[in-house]
Amino acid sequence: MKITGIIAEYNPFHQGHIYHIRKTREITRCDCLVVIVTGYFSQRGLPSLLPKKEKTRLALEFGANLVLECPVCFGSQSADYFARYNIQSLSCIPIDTLCFGSETNNISTLEEKLKEMESTPVDPRLSFNQNLERKTGPNDLLAMYYIKYCRQFGIQPVSIQRNPIYQSATQTRTDFFNGKDVPYKSLFFIEQNFNSYYPYLSLTLQLSSPAELAQYHLVNEGIEHRLQAASQKAKNWDEFLSLTITKNYSRSRIQRTCLMILLKIKKSEMIDHDFFQLKVLGLDSIGKECLKHIHKDRLIMRFNQMDPFLQNIELKTNILYNSVLKSPIQEGPVILYDR
Numbered sequence: 427m428k429i430t431g432i433i434a435e436y437n438p439f440h441q442g443h444i445y446h447i448r449k450t451r452e453i454t455r456c457d458c459l460v461v462i463v464t465g466y467f468s469q470r471g472l473p474s475l476l477p478k479k480e481k482t483r484l485a486l487e488f489g490a491n492l493v494l495e496c497p498v499c500f501g502s503q504s505a506d507y508f509a510r511y512n513i514q515s516l517s518c519i520p521i522d523t524l525c526f527g528s529e530t531n532n533i534s535t536l537e538e539k540l541k542e543m544e545s546t547p548v549d550p551r552l553s554f555n556q557n558l559e560r561k562t563g564p565n566d567l568l569a570m571y572y573i574k575y576c577r578q579f580g581i582q583p584v585s586i587q588r589n590p591i592y593q594s595a596t597q598t599r600t601d602f603f604n605g606k607d608v609p610y611k612s613l614f615f616i617e618q619n620f621n622s623y624y625p626y627l628s629l630t631l632q633l634s635s636p637a638e639l640a641q642y643h644l645v646n647e648g649i650e651h652r653l654q655a656a657s658q659k660a661k662n663w664d665e666f667l668s669l670t671i672t673k674n675y676s677r678s679r680i681q682r683t684c685l686m687i688l689l690k691i692k693k694s695e696m697i698d699h700d701f702f703q704l705k706v707l708g709l710d711s712i713g714k715e716c717l718k719h720i721h722k723d724r725l726i727m728r729f730n731q732m733d734p735f736l737q738n739i740e741l742k743t744n745i746l747y748n749s750v751l752k753s754p755i756q757e758g759p760v761i762l763y764d765r
Contacts, residue, residue, distance in 0.1 A: 435469060438474075
């Protein structure tokens, strides 16, 4: 069985994702297409407009055979860590190829850019693109790390040209919050934005000591002091961001750090639990056949099969995501898709 993987976020799902799935099947001619997707929070630490049940259903509807979840503690990370975790997880199946979108759409060029980046002394005061001295698109940034870890795990990287006729997820989110019509908006939760979480975040920051905050994952280099000071002045999330973003701390870094604080995920936990279990969200008959390739100790079909650390992460993530909704989401069983 030839198996291809896709790493996705679907925040939110849009026409470009349908194109990606269909183009992947066309190029790789795979027997089974596996999608590993972030759940309730994205790689940049944003709350997901689309709940994971709907992400799963849409991915299966448009051509995926097996959908897995990337836990928030490993998914809301830098591009390097995000790529490593997801590719190492997919290697447990194992997949033969990984297919991803790219602005450059040239594997050799992307590898050269990564080598240049890793060989250039980094000025911590500057952004990634400023250090690299040439613009790198968001898809290219992830693509470089996908290629890096594909090489390490013996997976063939396959690039697809990002098609500009399809709106980005960022623009789709902006349009949705501005009241414009976007695909699948009836499935979105408008409450899922950081302004909804800011009162709790502000209170947490102000009631915690710097030492307590410093225990949490991604709270480094004294950033806890900056976050606390901003929480005492800012009345909303946008004001908070304006007081915390610097050349050292990007918007994404601030979002991810605040999410780790909200979820109370400690550095010590992350050090002790760097492992890979594959949580199944949905599958069809071909995906069911694919599961036979995976060692049973790696596979999670039910909550009680999870390691206690992942159980705790799952419970906290669900509580946090539901805390801003009028009607909490009930976790359901694995989605079985009948073609």
